[in-house]
Amino acid sequence: MAKNIRQQMVPDLQHLRILVAEDEFFVANDIALWLERAGATIIGPAPTLREAMESLSSADDIQVAVLDINLNGELIFPVADELVRRSVPVIFYSGYDTMNVPERFKSVARLSKCAGSADLVSAVFEEYLQNLSTLAPAGLGVPDQSVIDLIPGLRLRARQLTPNAEAADYLVERTLERAIVSVASRCRSQPLDQWLHEMMVAIHLESPYGLN
Structure with missing residues (x-):
């Protein structure tokens, strides 16, 4: 397993x-x-x-x-x-x-x-x-938060959502994968960390019991 x-x-x-x-x-x-x-x-x-x-x-x-x-x-x-x-x-x-x-x-x-x-x-x-680097919407050339710097916070939030360490890390990976695909639709005025955390919660709600 x-x-x-x-x-x-x-x-x-x-x-x-x-x-x-x-x-x-x-x-x-x-x-x-x-x-x-x-x-x-x-x-x-x-x-x-x-x-x-x-x-x-x-x-x-x-x-x-x-x-x-x-x-x-x-x-x-x-x-x-x-x-x-x-x-x-x-x-x-x-x-x-x-x-x-x-x-x-x-x-x-x-x-x-x-x-x-x-x-x-x-x-x-x-x-x-x-x-x-930032997952910022294309063509805006404006400094943003670094995704890499935000990963510890994402992992902490994931552990709050699911106590299983492996499932939590998988939740972080799924969040980053979806973010890469969805970056063009991100509202530039929304802070990157807030956008990623909201995405993580949405993904968790889709599969609240862990891996599927």
């Missing part, structure tokens, strides 16, 4: 378009399968640096990238540079735990190939959410 609950708590990636660059066939297949099962659309997987660069040229709507650092002896950094230029969040998914990366990539998320499917999907979701 606990395993089933954890599986249900994997975030819905909401059809995010994710570039995957990986030279090992079976690893690339696993990554694509895990992310597609979570709702993502895969660009690639690209097994070489050249093919990854071609994917960048043909796709201008990439939202997250999962990149192996070493593709058949070529380092992925030119691809990462272009993605950073486009403000696309990058995750280095590599078996080289001790490999040095250039200083400009020190803040890029890194995940070991020993990580499982739930870890990868959660990392993709968190990086995308972090990149959204």
Whole structure:
């Protein structure tokens, strides 16, 4: 039962378009399968640096990238540079735990190939959410609260609504997933924390007994 609950708590990636660059066939297949099962659309997987660069040229709507650092002896950094230029969040998914990366990539998320499917999907979701920053309605360019800063408060509110810790965390995830989809309809005058808390209560009322 606990395993089933954890599986249900994997975030819905909401059809995010994710570039995957990986030279090992079976690893690339696993990554694509895990992310597609979570709702993502895969660009690639690209097994070489050249093919990854071609994917960048043909796709201008990439939202997250999962990149192996070493593709058949070529380092992925030119691809990462272009993605950073486009403000696309990058995750280095590599078996080289001790490999040095250039200083400009020190803040890029890194995940070991020993990580499982739930870890990868959660990392993709968190990086995308972090990149959204505020969930502010498009085109307004006005400073807003940070979603990441609001998560502790959301978790506390969720625990007030349901005493089960796993169900509470799932409620937070569902709230953030719905917020990403619904951001265009948010009234800009409403504080972000108030909007998210009201959304959480509405979701809880839809399913007051926890996971469904």
